[in-house]
Amino acid sequence: MKAKVHVTLKSGVLDPQGKAVTEALHSLGFSAVAEVHVGRHLVIQTTATDAAAAEASVRTMCAKLLANPVTEDFEIASVVAA
Secondary structure (H helix, E strand, O other), rough: OOOOOEEOOOOOOHHHHHHHHHHHHHOOOOOOOOOOOOEEEEEEEEOOOHHHHHHHHHHHHHHHHOOOOOOEEEEEEEEOOO
């Protein structure tokens, strides 16, 4: 199974990288950009045999290691057969 996960900063947490990207886009003439948030996209291959087991395993991985629960949120975007 293959899982795709998005990890982003929680709302209200300072995102200096996102601010830098926002300012760079403004300097390039993209004045309509209001805000950019930078995060991580993870693709995890598992040996789980069904989607429910893979999602449960990936959720535990995120909670224990891949996302900092104090400052970050995570979303499992998809779990599909690899």
